[in-house]
Structure formats: C-alpha cells, structure tokens
Amino acid sequence: MNPQPRLVALRHNVFKKNDLLARGLRSRFQQAGVHVISLVSSPGSGKTAFLEKMLTTMRPQFRVAALVGDLATENDAARLARSQAPVRQIITGTVCHLEAEMVQHALEGWDLRDLDFLFIENVGNLVCPASYDLGEELRIVLLSVTEGEDKPLKYPTIFNSADVAVITKSDLAVATEFDWAAAESNIQSVRPGIQTFRLSAKTGDGMAAFIAFVQSRRSAAIASA
Amino acid sequence: MNPQPRLVALRHNVFKKNDLLARGLRSRFQQAGVHVISLVSSPGSGKTAFLEKMLTTMRPQFRVAALVGDLATENDAARLARSQAPVRQIITGTVCHLEAEMVQHALEGWDLRDLDFLFIENVGNLVCPASYDLGEELRIVLLSVTEGEDKPLKYPTIFNSADVAVITKSDLAVATEFDWAAAESNIQSVRPGIQTFRLSAKTGDGMAAFIAFVQSRRSAAIASA
Numbered sequence: 001m002n003p004q005p006r007l008v009a010l011r012h013n014v015f016k017k018n019d020l021l022a023r024g025l026r027s028r029f030q031q032a033g034v035h036v037i038s039l040v041s042s043p044g045s046g047k048t049a050f051l052e053k054m055l056t057t058m059r060p061q062f063r064v065a066a067l068v069g070d071l072a073t074e075n076d077a078a079r080l081a082r083s084q085a086p087v088r089q090i091i092t093g094t095v096c097h098l099e100a101e102m103v104q105h106a107l108e109g110w111d112l113r114d115l116d117f118l119f120i121e122n123v124g125n126l127v128c129p130a131s132y133d134l135g136e137e138l139r140i141v142l143l144s145v146t147e148g149e150d151k152p153l154k155y156p157t158i159f160n161s162a163d164v165a166v167i168t169k170s171d172l173a174v175a176t177e178f179d180w181a182a183a184e185s186n187i188q189s190v191r192p193g194i195q196t197f198r199l200s201a202k203t204g205d206g207m208a209a210f211i212a213f214v215q216s217r218r219s220a221a222i223a224s225a
Numbered sequence: 226m227n228p229q230p231r232l233v234a235l236r237h238n239v240f241k242k243n244d245l246l247a248r249g250l251r252s253r254f255q256q257a258g259v260h261v262i263s264l265v266s267s268p269g270s271g272k273t274a275f276l277e278k279m280l281t282t283m284r285p286q287f288r289v290a291a292l293v294g295d296l297a298t299e300n301d302a303a304r305l306a307r308s309q310a311p312v313r314q315i316i317t318g319t320v321c322h323l324e325a326e327m328v329q330h331a332l333e334g335w336d337l338r339d340l341d342f343l344f345i346e347n348v349g350n351l352v353c354p355a356s357y358d359l360g361e362e363l364r365i366v367l368l369s370v371t372e373g374e375d376k377p378l379k380y381p382t383i384f385n386s387a388d389v390a391v392i393t394k395s396d397l398a399v400a401t402e403f404d405w406a407a408a409e410s411n412i413q414s415v416r417p418g419i420q421t422f423r424l425s426a427k428t429g430d431g432m433a434a435f436i437a438f439v440q441s442r443r444s445a446a447i448a449s450a
Contacts, residue, residue: 154296
C-alpha cells in the first residue's frame with residue numbers, strides 16, 4: 001500500500017526542498033512589503049468568484065495581483081483579468097497542488113515592490129495542497145455551504161494548515177439547509193480558535209468585513225516588520 | 226519541480242502493482258457475479274447522499290453493499306448503514322485516493338457471491354483517484370450543479386477515466402443559474418460520447434432512470450459472461 005518506505009523518503013526530500021524555497025519566497029515577500037494570501041478549497045467552492053470580487057473591490061485602493069493554479073485551462077486567469085489586476089495562470093498538468101517553485105517561476109518579471117497584496121489560488125483539492133508551504137502570510141481555506149458541514153472532519157489536515165476559514169455561497173444556505181452551528185463546531189474541532197467568516201461573492205454579503213480583515217492583517221504585518 | 230525522475234519511476238511501480246491487483250479484483254468480481262460501481266467526485270458533490278438513495282431504493286430488489294473511502298472519520302459508513310445494506314469504511318489517512326489493495330483488504334470476510342451490486346465511494350478528489358483502477362466495472366464521475374459547469378475542463382483526466390457522468394443536486398440548478406448545455410458540452414469535449422444523467426438525491430428526481438441504467442448494465446454483463 002502507498003506510501004511505501006522509499007517513496008516516503010523521496011517525498012520527504014520534495015517537502016524539504018519546497019520548504020526551503022517557500023522560506024526564501026516568504027523573505028522576499030516581506031522585504032518587498034507585499035502581503036501574500038493563498039486560497040485552498042475543494043473544486044467548485046467559489047475560490048475564483050471570491051477572488052474576482054476581492055480584486056475588483058480592492059483595486060481602487062490597493063495594488064493587487066493574483067496567481068491561479070489549475071491542472072488545465074487558463075479560464076481562471078481570463079475570468080480574473082476582468083478585474084484589471086495583473087493575473088498569471090499556473091498550469092500544473094497532473095499535479096494536484098501548487099509548489100513554491102511554481103510560484104517562484106510564475107513571479108518572474110514582476111517587481112514585488114509594485115504590489116500591496118498578492119493572492120495565490122491553489123488547485124481545487126482538499127488534500128494535496130495541505131503539505132506545501134508557498135511562502136504565503138495567510139492561508140484561507142474556503143468551504144461552500146453546498147458542500148456540507150462535515151468537510152472539516154473529513155479533510156482535517158487542510159483545515160489545520162489554514163489560518164482563516166471562509167464559508168462561501170452563503171446565499172444558498174437556506175436552499176441547502178446549511179447548519180451554521182454544526183459547520184462552525186466542526187471547523188473548531190479540527191482547528192481550535194481559527195477565525196471564520198461567512199460571505200457570498202455573488203451578493204457581496206460579508207465581503208466588506210473580510211476585506212477589512214485582510215487590510216488589518218497587512219497593516220499589522222507592516223507595523224511589526 | 227515535482228514529479229522528479231526517480232519519483233516518476235517509483236510511481237510507475239505503484240501504478241503497475243495497483244493495476245495487477247485491480248485486474249485480480251475484476252476477475253474475482255466477474256466470477257462472483259457482482260457488478261461493481263465506483264464513484265468519484267469533488268468533496269461535497271453528494272456522493273454519499275446519492276449512494277444512500279441508491280442503496281435504500283435498490284435493497285428490496287437487489288443484494289447491495291458499499292465500501293466508502295475517506296481520509297478520516299467513519300461518518301459516511303454510519304450514514305450509509307441507515308440503508309441497512311452492509312457497508313465498510315476505508316480510512317486512507319493522508320492518501321488522496323483509494324487503491325486496489327485497500328479495496329481487497331476491505332472485502333476480507335465478505336462472500337462476494339452474496340452480492341448483486343457493490344458500490345465503492347472514492348475519497349472526494351478530482352485529481353488523485355483518476356489513475357487508480359479499483360477493478361470496478363463502471364466508474365461514475367459526479368458533478369454537482371453548485372460546483373459550476375467548468376469543472377470537466379479543469380479536471381479532464383478524471384472525467385476521461387469515467388464511464389458515465391452524473392450531474393447531481395439538480396434541485397439547486399435554478400438557484401445557482403446552472404447552464405446545463407454548457408456543462409454537457411464541457412463533459413463531451415473531454416470525454417466524447419459519454420452518457421450523462423441529471424438527478425437529485427434529495428428530491429429523488431432522476432434516480433429511477435439511473436437505477437434502471439445500472440440494472441441494465443448488470444444484466445448485459447451477466448448475458449455476456
């Protein structure tokens with residue numbers, strides 16, 4: 001059964017290499033004064049819709065950009081380009097997560113000092129991205145109300161790797177009979193104390209509070225630098 | 226960047242071993258006369274709700290059983306046990322897919338000749354399960370209307386590995402403004418000619434047609450054996 005001992009050893013090296021690269025990226029991000037936020041979730045949780053709303057709303061006030069990962073297609077980059085923010089697509093082929101090296105390559109030619117916020121949308125997957133540090137300051141795990149309240153219990157590692165949880169598609173909560181208390185309790189049971197937000201990128205409900213939150217995180221990071 | 230050459234070689238061996246085991250399972254299933262159907266999808270697409278409805282509806286007429294894979298928790302097995310059908314949970318830990326060996330272990334002690342249908346619910350993941358044959362006769366990929374019409378384009382490999390596509394949560398199609406024609410066109414573009422079904426496990430809409438379909442598949446398999 002997988003993983004086998006030799007595979008474990010090789011994976012360990014892959015992780016180690018990734019961690020070193022991620023550490024380098026984090027230091028570059030800090031020196032450039034760009035606040036880097038990554039998004040992880042299941043496919044279809046609304047990462048791209050959420051990100052488009054974030055970019056569009058924040059752009060008049062902040063210099064924002066995004067990297068988006070997918071196995072195939074440049075559709076997300078095309079969608080996000082409507083926000084007028086600089087966006088680059090990372091195509092992973094068959095790899096189910098982004099790695100620090102992919103982020104590093106994708107940033108080539110960008111002067112990070114020109115940015116206030118950089119968003120990195122990971123491949124839609126609740127397993128693989130958990131183990132790969134991308135050098136981000138803040139990792140957001142998204143859970144849509146249509147997926148069900150039990151997902152934190154079933155995919156604990158990724159919830160545990162996140163700094164903040166965002167419950168998306170709140171406009172569909174009634175239609176899906178979403179149990180907010182159960183979801184919150186499940187999130188807290190795998191990641192005690194994590195801050196959670198509820199929002200709908202479609203209606204805009206809850207977006208302002210989340211944008212205020214990331215702005216305050218950036219201000220705090222700058223103040224402590 | 227991952228995968229690296231040595232990792233590729235090792236992965237190749239993992240796949241080869243899995244394929245041999247899967248071939249053995251397929252032959253056992255055929256000899257026992259059990260029709261094995263696996264389910265793959267994103268987390269939260271409604272695999273378990275669909276499966277509970279299938280088991281409950283089919284049980285008066287057929288001998289049905291299920292294996293359910295998850296990283297953590299036995300919640301799905303507990304849910305499915307309400308159908309009164311025999312159900313076993315496979316806990317994968319950090320592994321993002323089921324493998325033939327896990328299925329083989331989970332079946333220990335069951336006499337396959339006592340079954341007409343065996344369902345295998347894979348871990349919720351649109352990437353990893355694609356490459357692992359489980360010895361099933363029919364692989365169903367599920368896509369819920371809440372995930373968006375673009376998922377087949379973004380996760381082509383898993384749609385390509387499936388025999389049938391099922392669009393779930395049809396009751397939410399209006400609320401999510403789901404574009405049926407776009408979804409169908411995207412599915413067909415990555416897996417030309419694949420048969421698709423539309424249903425809602427919640428309302429029961431479309432379930433009878435799908436159950437009739439799997440019954441006809443089983444009858445055809447028996448006739449050709």
